[in-house]
Amino acid sequence: MLLHLTTWLEVETYLEQSKGMILPIGSTEQHSPIGLIGTDAICAEAIARGVGDATHGLVAPTINVGMALHHTAFPGSMSLRPSTMILMLRDYITCLAKSGFQKFLFINGHGGNVATMKAAFSETYAHLADLGIPGADRVQCQVSNWYMCGSVYKLAKELYGDQEGSHATPSEVALTQYLYPEAVKQAPLSEDVSKGHKIYGAIDFRRRYPDGRMGSNPALATPEHGKQFYDLAVKEISHSYLEFLNAE
Secondary structure, rough: OEEEHHHHHHHHHOOOOOOEEEEEEEEOOEOOOOEEEHHHHHHHHHHHHHHHHHOOEEOOOOOOOOHHHOOOOOOEEEEEOOOHHHHHHHHHHHHHHHHOOOEEEEEEEEHHHHHHHHHHHHHHHHHHHHOOOOHHHHOEEEEHHHHHHHHHHHHHHHHHHHOOOOOOOOHHHHHHHOOOOOHOOOOOOOOOOOOOOOEEEEEEEHOOOOOEEOOOOOOHOHHHHHHHHHHHHHHHHHHHHHHHHHHO
């Protein structure tokens, strides 16, 4: 059930049965010479919709731009500042909490979002309390990083070993290939790939990771692998979402 394809009357009816909302969030950033710039948002959105279907949950519009300042030396990458993202998430949650939603599961596709999201949740809890919104003390937010699901992580290691890396990974590229087979990209990749460097500013990041990869070999990705990752992530996150809804 997609929020943007419902009416307010349908949402009102939904709230009689559930106080939960699923929010996909990703990023718009480089993913190596063969990974799509929209990879993180594409993956999060598809998995969120799958979880929504499996749990009869309501899925919010995808947040496509996240905190990716360190990628912005690559053409096409976009980012919010952490302070901007905190305010945006606070406003999203506040509006929905005013409607009666209390359980917010963010299905996340970008590791760079996590710290800012957790800060945003803390800001939001305090903001809702200050506003005196009924039920504000029952509002809870959780992050589910699909790529860190136990079953997904296990399969990635089995398929790719150390070549999974930590950015522009074959697992996430495989998922986009499954979802958009018409957009599979090909480009030469060097045998040497940087890894292990700390992340600072955008120019420094590109100097240390010149083709955008972080220890990964996305050339190993296949659409068939992507289907496996999708099924595993949807199953695992659906289970955790239902547990979240039923928890105090």
